[in-house]
Structure formats: structure tokens, C-alpha cells
Amino acid sequence: MASKEDILNEIDANREEYIHLLQRFIQAASPNPPGDTTKASRVMIAFLSQHDISADVIAPQPHMPNIVAHFDGERGPGHRVVFNGHIDTFPANEPEKWERDPYSGHNDGSAIHGLGAVDMKAGTAASIIAFTLLKKRAQHLKGSVALTAVSDEETGGQFGTKYLLERSDNPALWRGDCVINGEPGGLQSVRFGEKGTLRLTFTVTTPGANGAYKNLSRGANIVAARLITKLQETVESISSDLPQDLKQHFANPHTRKVVDEIMGPGAASVLLEPTLNIGVLNGGVKVNVIPSQCIFEADIRLPTGLTRDTMLARIRDEVLKDFPEASYAVQEAASNPANxxxxxxxxxxxxxxxxxxxxxxxRPVPLVGMGGTDCKFYRYLGIPAFVFGVSPKGMGARGEAVLIDEFMAVVKTHTLAVWDYLSE
Structure with missing residues (x-):
């Protein structure tokens, strides 16, 4: 009979192999946009093949392959667990300013460096490794296990997880009964939910004029600046209607301490509040002209218990009533409810x-995440999805790197968690 000790011994024995896999994965650039993940996907397919697993490719966009596989346990029917992770990364931010090449995959002895190391090539690699270890022990498992390594997470998921769950030939294969995901969340937490996103495009239109004639028109940029200030005041004044059990959980001093430990001082309060970020403003004309139009984007994060409809009603009633020059449109593809x-x-x-x-x-604490993950698509279908991954510090930033010990801890945790769930 296989045992946890047997699994841990194999993981420790293969430590260098797994580190090299993560290095190769990082070295295979997959920034999105533009979203070409073919090189990185080949690294994963080759690893699975080395472990006698033939993966399938589902690619609604040829340059965005989704790598999928599944197997049945040999002890009879049971639950179906899905490993989910993404292959794409943020684009490199000012690569010329990185100390090392963004795709170096450099191993300094304690960390692996490179774009996507944290978000989320370490987590996806960990899930793929766990899948191979469990497949090898299928005779001891009930139920089944699926793997979905997707290529379109950073730009919304319409050709990645969302496609697999809604539009692929057999969505039931990839839905499962529950999900484990390796997005960066910190070893101190298990994420069971996340904030929602409401993305709005605001357009401010005024008559415009020569810069010397402010009596003829207020500049659209000036109106937009005042609008943004009012928008921030309104958004950040709205309270969420948390369920009572979550109120008690997030009021617990230990929970708050863990949140601040993972995400920085003050994060425990931000986790339960709506936040506002403003994108690039477009004035469109020279400084000596009163502009007739200004366009900017607002990214509003919705905590659990605060709906899009409530937020939009407050914006209409409390913000736009004082700004007849302004209108907004919801970016539907980038807007998702808290879950x-x-x-x-x-x-x-x-x-x-x-x-x-x-x-x-x-022991990790149950938390919700501030950023979005593909787990939302499962939760919208009523499928519980949980995140356990490395520390989120440094993700997407210059010098991104993941600690090797954290990566190995995620490999072990993903493997043992599903082993326990399907073998007992």
C-alpha cells in the first residue's frame, strides 16, 4: 500500500528534477498579451510524456493551447478533483531594468528568478507534478483527477478555463466536484473566494476651446479630475454586507494578523472594502487647448457582500448627478462578481x-483573495475551488522570484491533499 511517506520520499528524491522543470517553464516566455504560450506548453507536455501521461491540447486559439489530462482511480467511483492553473504571465515591465533577464530561470540556490515565477508558473508546475505522482498511484484512489493548464488567464479566460467549462466538447470532464489551484496566496492561507472586479470606462465631453478662453468651456480633463475625486470618495464609503459567519471569521485577530502578514500592513481592512484604481487618462490635445473629451478607466474591486448593481446605483445617484458631462460603460469581459x-x-x-x-x-487560515483567479469560473457554477500557493510578494514586478522551499511545499501539499481526499 502506498503511503504519504512514500510520496514525500519520491518528491524529495526528485527535487532537482522538479526545480529544473520550473526553470525551463520560466525560460519559455509566455507573456499575455500577446498570449503565445506554445513554447511553455511544450515544456509541460514533455514533462507529462516523460511520466507516461499523454496530454490533450484544446486550443480555440492556435497560439493559446490548453493542456488537459485526466485519469480514473482504480478503487471505484468517487469525487472528481480538478487541478487548475495558468501558463500565461504578465508582460515584462521594463525588461531592460531587470537585474537578470526576465526569462532567465536563474537558480541562486534559494530562489528561482524570472517573470511568472510567482504568478503562477510555480503553482502550475506544482499541480502538474502532483498530477503525475497521483496518476502513478491510481490503483489506490477512488474517484478521478483532471488537469487543466490553461493559456488565457491574464486577459480574462475566454479561451482558457472559461472555454473549457462552457464551450469545449465535453465540459463535464473539466468541471469536477472541487478544484485545487496554485495561484500565489501564501503558505499561510487557503483561499476559498476572491474580490470581484467592476471595470468602467468613463467619457467626459465638453465643448472645448482655446486655452485662453476658460469662460467658454470647462476642460474635460479638469472635469475628469473632479469626477475621479468624487468617485473615490463614493466608492470607498460603501460598506459590504458580509454574511455573519464571514464577519466573525475576518474579525478574528489571528485571521487579520495572517492577512497582514501575507499582503502587507492594513490588508486585513482593505480585504473587506471596495477599492478604486484609475487607468490612463486621455486628454487628446495640447496643453494650450481646453480639451473637449477625456477618457479614463476605473477598476473597482468589490468585496464579498457588495454587488455590482449596488455600486453602479451609488455611482449614478451620488457621482454622475453632479457631472452631466460624464457617462460610463461597463467593460463586461473584465467585470466579475465577488465569489x-x-x-x-x-x-x-x-x-x-x-x-x-x-x-x-x-496550519493555513481560510481567506479570500484580493486579486482575481480562474477559480471564479468554477465557483460561479457552484463548484468549490481552493487556492494554495506560494507567497504573492513580487509577482509581476522586476526581479520576480519564487523561493524553492515554498515551491516544494506547494508540490507536497497539492499531492498529499488530493491523495487524502481520494484515498480515504
Whole structure:
């Protein structure tokens, strides 16, 4: 009979192989946009093939392959667990200013460097490794396991996870009963939900004029600046209507301490509040001309308990009433409601927490995330999805790097959690 000790021994024995896999994965550039993940996908397919697993490719866009595979346990029917992760990364930000090439995959002995190391090639590689280890032990498992390594997460998921769950030939294969995902969240937490996003494009239109004749028109940029100030005041004044059990959970001093530890001082409060970020303003004319139009984007993060309709009503009633020159449009593809399922009541949550505690010596706390992940698409379908991954520090920034010990801890936790869930 296989055992946890057997699994851990194999992981430790293959440590260097797994580190080299992550290095090759990072070295295969996959920034999105433009979204070409073919090189990175080939790294994953080759690794699976080396472990006698034939993966399928589902590619609604040829340059964005989704790598999928599944197997049945040999002890009979049971739950279906899905490993989900993405292959694409943010584009490199000012690559000439990086200390090392963004795609170096450099190993300094304690960390692997490169764009996507944190978000989320370490997590996706960990899930793929876990899948191979479990497939090798299929005779000891009930139920089934699926793997979905997708190529379109950074730009919305319409050709990635969302496509697999809604438009592929057999969506049931990739939905499962529950999901484990390796997005960066910190080893101190299991994420069971996340904030929503409401993305708006505002257009301010005024008559415009020569810069000397301010009596003829207020400049659209000046109106926009005042509008943004009012928008911020309104958005940040709105309270969410959290369910009582979540209120109690997030009021717990230990929970708040862990949130601040992972995401920085003050994060525990921000997690439960709406936040506003403003994108590039477009004035469109020279400085000596009163512009007739200004366009800017607003990215509003919605905490659990605050809906899009509530936010839009407040914006219409409290902001736009004072700015007749302004209108807005919702960017539907980039707007998603806050979501959570199975706070701490799902058996996979316990399996993840037990496995993580055994590996790291510390029991992770159930939390919601501030950033979006593909887990939302599962939760919208009523499928519990949980995130356990490396620290989010440095993701997408110059000098992004993942600690090797954290990466290995995620490999072990993902493998042992699903092993416990399907073998007991």
C-alpha cells in the first residue's frame, strides 16, 4: 500500500528534477498579451510524456493551447478533483531594468528568478507534478483527477478555463466536484473566494476651446479630475454586507494578523472594502487647448457582500448627478462578481490544511483573495475551488522570484491533499 511517506520520499528524491522543470517553464516566455504560450506548453507536455501521461491540447486559439489530462482511480467511483492553473504571465515591465533577464530561470540556490515565477508558473508546475505522482498511484484512489493548464488567464479566460467549462466538447470532464489551484496566496492561507472586479470606462465631453478662453468651456480633463475625486470618495464609503459567519471569521485577530502578514500592513481592512484604481487618462490635445473629451478607466474591486448593481446605483445617484458631462460603460469581459464557496466546511479544505500543516508546520487560515483567479469560473457554477500557493510578494514586478522551499511545499501539499481526499 502506498503511503504519504512514500510520496514525500519520491518528491524529495526528485527535487532537482522538479526545480529544473520550473526553470525551463520560466525560460519559455509566455507573456499575455500577446498570449503565445506554445513554447511553455511544450515544456509541460514533455514533462507529462516523460511520466507516461499523454496530454490533450484544446486550443480555440492556435497560439493559446490548453493542456488537459485526466485519469480514473482504480478503487471505484468517487469525487472528481480538478487541478487548475495558468501558463500565461504578465508582460515584462521594463525588461531592460531587470537585474537578470526576465526569462532567465536563474537558480541562486534559494530562489528561482524570472517573470511568472510567482504568478503562477510555480503553482502550475506544482499541480502538474502532483498530477503525475497521483496518476502513478491510481490503483489506490477512488474517484478521478483532471488537469487543466490553461493559456488565457491574464486577459480574462475566454479561451482558457472559461472555454473549457462552457464551450469545449465535453465540459463535464473539466468541471469536477472541487478544484485545487496554485495561484500565489501564501503558505499561510487557503483561499476559498476572491474580490470581484467592476471595470468602467468613463467619457467626459465638453465643448472645448482655446486655452485662453476658460469662460467658454470647462476642460474635460479638469472635469475628469473632479469626477475621479468624487468617485473615490463614493466608492470607498460603501460598506459590504458580509454574511455573519464571514464577519466573525475576518474579525478574528489571528485571521487579520495572517492577512497582514501575507499582503502587507492594513490588508486585513482593505480585504473587506471596495477599492478604486484609475487607468490612463486621455486628454487628446495640447496643453494650450481646453480639451473637449477625456477618457479614463476605473477598476473597482468589490468585496464579498457588495454587488455590482449596488455600486453602479451609488455611482449614478451620488457621482454622475453632479457631472452631466460624464457617462460610463461597463467593460463586461473584465467585470466579475465577488465569489466564495465553502468557507471552511468542505472536506478538501481540511485535506489541504492538514497537508500544509504537516509540510510547513503551520496550519493555513481560510481567506479570500484580493486579486482575481480562474477559480471564479468554477465557483460561479457552484463548484468549490481552493487556492494554495506560494507567497504573492513580487509577482509581476522586476526581479520576480519564487523561493524553492515554498515551491516544494506547494508540490507536497497539492499531492498529499488530493491523495487524502481520494484515498480515504
Amino acid at each position: 466564495y464557496l465553502a468557507h471552511d466546511h468542505h472536506p478538501l479544505t481540511k485535506c489541504i490544511a492538514d497537508a500544509a500543516e504537516g509540510v510547513t508546520g503551520r
